[in-house]
Amino acid sequence: MSRRVPGVAAVRPFMAGHRRSRLLRAGWGAADQAFSSLTNFALGILIARTVSADDFGAFSLAFATYTIILNVARAAATTPLIVRYSGLEPDAWRPGARAAMGMSFTIGLASGAACLLVGLVAGGALREAFVALGLTMPGLIVQDSWRFAFFSTGHGTRAFANDVVWAIVLFPAFALLTATGRVTVFWPVVAWGGAATVAAVLGARQAGLLPAPRRTRAWWREHVDLSSRYLGELAANMTATQASMYVLGIVAGLGAVGALRAGQLLLGPLNILYQGVQLVAIPEAVSILRSSVQRLRQVCILLSVFLGAVATAWGLLLLAIPDDLGVALLGHTWANAREVILPLSLSVVAASLTTGAYVALRALAAARRSLRANVMGSTIQGIGIVAGSVLGGAPGAAWGWAATNVVGFGIWWREAFAGLADFRRPGPTAVPPEEPLPPA
Numbered sequence: 001m002s003r004r005v006p007g008v009a010a011v012r013p014f015m016a017g018h019r020r021s022r023l024l025r026a027g028w029g030a031a032d033q034a035f036s037s038l039t040n041f042a043l044g045i046l047i048a049r050t051v052s053a054d055d056f057g058a059f060s061l062a063f064a065t066y067t068i069i070l071n072v073a074r075a076a077a078t079t080p081l082i083v084r085y086s087g088l089e090p091d092a093w094r095p096g097a098r099a100a101m102g103m104s105f106t107i108g109l110a111s112g113a114a115c116l117l118v119g120l121v122a123g124g125a126l127r128e129a130f131v132a133l134g135l136t137m138p139g140l141i142v143q144d145s146w147r148f149a150f151f152s153t154g155h156g157t158r159a160f161a162n163d164v165v166w167a168i169v170l171f172p173a174f175a176l177l178t179a180t181g182r183v184t185v186f187w188p189v190v191a192w193g194g195a196a197t198v199a200a201v202l203g204a205r206q207a208g209l210l211p212a213p214r215r216t217r218a219w220w221r222e223h224v225d226l227s228s229r230y231l232g233e234l235a236a237n238m239t240a241t242q243a244s245m246y247v248l249g250i251v252a253g254l255g256a257v258g259a260l261r262a263g264q265l266l267l268g269p270l271n272i273l274y275q276g277v278q279l280v281a282i283p284e285a286v287s288i289l290r291s292s293v294q295r296l297r298q299v300c301i302l303l304s305v306f307l308g309a310v311a312t313a314w315g316l317l318l319l320a321i322p323d324d325l326g327v328a329l330l331g332h333t334w335a336n337a338r339e340v341i342l343p344l345s346l347s348v349v350a351a352s353l354t355t356g357a358y359v360a361l362r363a364l365a366a367a368r369r370s371l372r373a374n375v376m377g378s379t380i381q382g383i384g385i386v387a388g389s390v391l392g393g394a395p396g397a398a399w400g401w402a403a404t405n406v407v408g409f410g411i412w413w414r415e416a417f418a419g420l421a422d423f424r425r426p427g428p429t430a431v432p433p434e435e436p437l438p439p440a
Contacts, residue, residue: 032147032160033276037268039167046174047188055185058125062115062133062189066140068238069111073141075230077103078148080223083365086152086283087290094209097149099219101211104145105138109213112137128186136193142211143196146203151279158206159279162199170195229367233374240382248389248397256394259336263344263398266318266329266337270311270348274355277307281355285363289423296360297420304356311352315345336394343398350405357416366419373415377408 044063048056081100085093112134119130143166147159173191177183204210220227249257281303288296318341326334361370381404388400 031276032156032163033279034272035160035167036147036163037272037275039163039170043170043174043188043192047185050178050183051185051188052125055125055129058129059185059189061126062129062185065115065130066133066137069107069137069141070144071234072111072231073104073107073145074148075234076107076220076227077101078145079230079362080219080226082148082152082282083226083286083362084223086286087154090153093153097152097207098209098212099215099222101142101145101149101209102213103216103219104141105211105213106216108138108141111141125185128184129189132186132189133193136190136197139197139200140193142200143203146200146207148279149203149207152283154283156280162203162206165202166195166199169198226365226367229371232371236371236375236378240378244382244385244389244397247386248394251389252393252397255336256389256397258333259340259394260344260397262330262333262337263340266341267314267344267348270314270352273310274307274352277303278355278359281359282362285359289363293420293423296363297417300356300360300416302356303359304353307352307355308349311345311349315341315349318345339395340398343395343402347398347402347405350402350409354405354409354412357412360416361412361419364419364423366415369415369419373408373412376411377404380404380407380411 040063044059047059051059077100081096085096085100088096114134115130115137116134119127119132119134122130143162146162150156150159150162170192173195174188177187177191245257245260248260285296285300288299321329323334323338326338330337357373358370361367361373381401384400384404385397386400388396388398390396392399
């Protein structure tokens with residue numbers, strides 16, 4: 001089956017506005033990501049203060065599982081939607097959005113069934129957590145997918161409003177559970193996933209369309225060239241990062257892992273900023289590419305410079321934190337975290353300077369190049385962290401991370417510049433009509 005990609009004739013210049021409007025959309029992206037992250041953070045704190053240690057451990061495993069499935073859905077459904085459907089007229093965007101959301105729903109349904117099976121096999125708190133997660137996984141995945149769908153049309157306010165509704169439903173429900181004494185892990189997870197399901201239903205109302213799960217197979221066939229490689233990138237990143245953390249724990253002990261995690265926690269605001277900017281930057285880059293490759297190159301370079309400057313300023317701020325404030329923030333972990341702040345800050349600066357290359361390769365739909373860069377960068381990063389762990393514990397691992405991110409910067413930009421040089425803009429084509437869909 002040939003891949004159906006809407007052509008230039010379907011492009012709507014909604015992203016061709018002034019610099020002020022682009023900054024406003026970037027602000028909504030950062031605000032939405034910050035609100036979503038803070039909501040999850042607050043939920044974790046509330047559950048930790050409410051349930052037993054075993055129950056919180058079970059919730060942590062359930063949340064980690066959700067995060068993995070979430071990234072799978074983004075790679076298979078919403079990232080291809082952003083790359084190939086951003087900035088299109090509504091009549092051209094809607095068929096793609098229905099199919100992509102259908103793919104997300106199918107992934108949520110299949111993974112939810114798997115979680116139910118795990119829960120039924122397991123016992124105790126783990127059973128409760130995974131049964132609750134299995135029941136609500138479709139809603140959790142679809143709600144996140146609406147966020148990406150809204151940003152692909154430049155409607156970041158809708159994504160933000162959807163996350164606000166999630167929180168408005170979640171926290172009163174959690175308060176009710178606490179008041180009624182339902183403090184086992186099952187009910188908080190049901191409240192969390194149930195609130196997401198309410199927001200997912202609202203997302204359909206906001207978009208004026210329903211997911212089309214029966215188009216899941218067609219969506220995969222049409223976009224497998226992107227989805228399969230984005231899934232490969234996800235696997236490479238997770239394997240390198242998690243494996244290196246396990247090695248650090250074996251070589252240098254759990255304290256070293258804690259020190260590295262504490263240092264990363266201090267850099268957390270930057271990660272929220274980057275994820276929020278990327279929500280907007282990729283659709284913007286897709287729109288810019290349709291008019292000028294040279295302009296895309298300039299914008300991506302400027303994006304990297306800007307984020308690199310922000311990361312540098314944040315790193316200098318962290319280095320200036322007095323010990324009293326550090327202890328107040330991290331307690332006894334501060335003494336070890338202080339030793340890794342400098343190398344981790346340098347690592348984040350190098351990574352931020354790579355953001356423009358990442359955005360460019362996404363806009364170019366150059367999945368083969370981004371996969372190559374990701375696999376090479378992740379492999380080198382894993383080797384660097386492991387080697388540093390053996391040589392110098394947590395500080396050594398942090399310096400290895402920084403050094404390999406500098407190498408990764410070169411790898412990503414080499415691929416980005418090559419992709420920009422090779423790009424050939426397709427000529428105008430008619431947008432194929434949507435195949436008849438069964439009732440959603």
